[in-house]
Amino acid sequence: MASLLLSRRDLDFLLHEWLDVESLTARPRFADHSRETFDAVLDLSETIAARHFAPHNKKNDTQEPRFDGERVHIIPEVEEALKVFAGAGLIGGGMDHEVGGMQLPSVVANACFAWFQAANVGTAAYPFLTIGNANLLLAHGTPGQIDTYVLPMVEGRFSGTMCLSEPQAGSSLADVRTRAEQADDGTYRLFGNKMWISGGDHELTENIVHLVLARIPGGPPGVKGLSLFIVPKVLVGADGTLGERNDVALAGLNHKMGYRGTTNTLLNFGEGAFRPGGAPGAVGFLVGEPHRGLSYMFHMMNEARIGVGLGATALGYTGYRHALDYARTRPH
Ligand SMILES: Cc1cc2nc3c(=O)[nH]c(=O)nc-3n(C[C@H](O)[C@H](O)[C@H](O)COP(=O)(O)OP(=O)(O)OC[C@H]3O[C@@H](n4cnc5c(N)ncnc54)[C@H](O)[C@@H]3O)c2cc1C
Structure with missing residues (x-):
């Protein structure tokens, strides 16, 4: 059953019928991609978001991180979810093949990320910051800085x-x-x-x-x-x-x-x-x-502005979908 997180039909409308993202595959950078590869990453994102991010959304909120003076304690579901996210290669969704990325167009990578923001914006913020940080260093760092810091970020380490x-x-x-x-x-x-x-x-x-x-x-x-x-x-x-x-x-x-x-x-x-x-x-x-x-910092700040806006949209939209479902299915 499709999740209530976002509407895939609406995403498809935005990506394909309105923005015609498949036309981007005519550009050399995206030549390896097609509607099928875009759809596959969107499907994967929805599945991981629904299975590994959404279930601990409420717990994340009620049991916020705690500092005991030495260590920060976070509910274990967050680390498990982030391992699945990184293992699927999603940190490098929009990044170059040569750093281990999927080289997706930014609009598609962002559409994939919206599933995670709708499912659990608190957990999604960790890879969100990591991706922005890595993109800044890819644009302005030295090859040595990219090897030392970006590659382990793309791997999720x-x-x-x-x-x-x-x-x-x-x-x-x-x-x-x-x-x-x-x-x-x-x-x-x-x-x-x-x-x-x-x-x-x-x-x-x-x-x-x-x-x-x-x-x-x-x-x-x-x-x-x-x-x-x-x-x-x-x-x-x-x-x-x-x-x-x-x-x-x-x-x-x-x-x-x-x-x-x-x-x-x-x-x-x-x-x-x-x-x-x-x-x-x-x-x-x-x-x-x-x-x-x-x-240089504006590279990350601008990405963060788009991402925070997308997160707010995803939160509002998933709230609407859940409220609509409740109104439709409540017994009285
Ligand atoms: C949830 C959260 C996460 C954050 N994460 C980070 C992070 O990861 N890294 C980081 O560096 N920072 C982070 N911040 C800090 C954030 O960047 C600042 O809150 C932000 O820059 C605003 O600064 P301020 O809170 O001191 O508000 P202020 O700068 O004091 O602004 C207060 C009010 O005055 C208005 N104002 C300010 N200057 C002017 C002006 N010149 N003219 C007219 N109006 C003005 C503002 O619009 C606002 O309404 C985070 C903040 C929050 C709430």
Whole structure:
């Protein structure tokens, strides 16, 4: 029986009758695809969303993540669902074949993702952030950064975050204070606090790749002085093995009215909870050029804007479908 999550007939109408997505297969990038491959990934998404995401949606909401001062506890269904999602190759749905992706058009990859947002927006937020983080690095990272961080994210071993906001800086990113001092080896050491960071801590993946906006001392004031850094929760060796814990510490979890299954965190960078290499500061790796961080971050912010809007639409629509079903099937 078809799930109540979304209407496949409506999705097909939007994708095929209105947007004519099959015409995209005339482009070299999508030449391996066809209506059949698009349909197969949509079918797979609906099945996984209904079987592995929807059943713990309510539990995710009533038993939100808990921090005991050392570890974050999350209901086990979240990790199981994310393993199935990653195992199906869906993290790389829109990414290039060469990084292990399916190279789907973005509109089709987003339509697939809507099933997960309708089923369980809290659990879906982890891969949502990971995909955005990986796409930013694919666009602006070095080949080494892509090998070290993006490939494990596509496999589902690492997850990703976006660290812009600070306790005193939300919309006003010109007020960001986190600083990044260059070390002798060319890497950076970060010091500061990031607030409201979604997916900022958990044990759902082996590692968390934080993308952090910070200031290199001496740079211009305002947003023109922001640079972007990769700050992994656990440092990664040249051969990809996990090493020392980086100095990124969870100070606490924030509670929300929605998306409650997604951890939302206050993170302290370089406050001395850990001392990687014996020196103070969280080890960070510059993405692209100094002082261009906000323009790189917009790659992920714009993707997040589309995704959050899609999530709201999926939530509203699934709510309507469930209400309609209830009205049609209630005994009186
Ligand atoms: C559920 C959730 C998840 C989040 N996840 C992340 C995350 O993963 N990473 C991250 O970095 N941040 C995250 N955030 C933080 C989010 O980016 C900020 O909440 C957002 O930038 C707004 O900042 P603020 O809350 O400080 O509000 P403020 O900036 O204080 O804004 C308050 C109000 O003032 C208005 N306002 C602000 N500036 C102006 C202006 N110049 N002119 C007119 N009106 C203005 C705003 O529209 C708003 O109505 C998250 C927030 C939430 C609620």
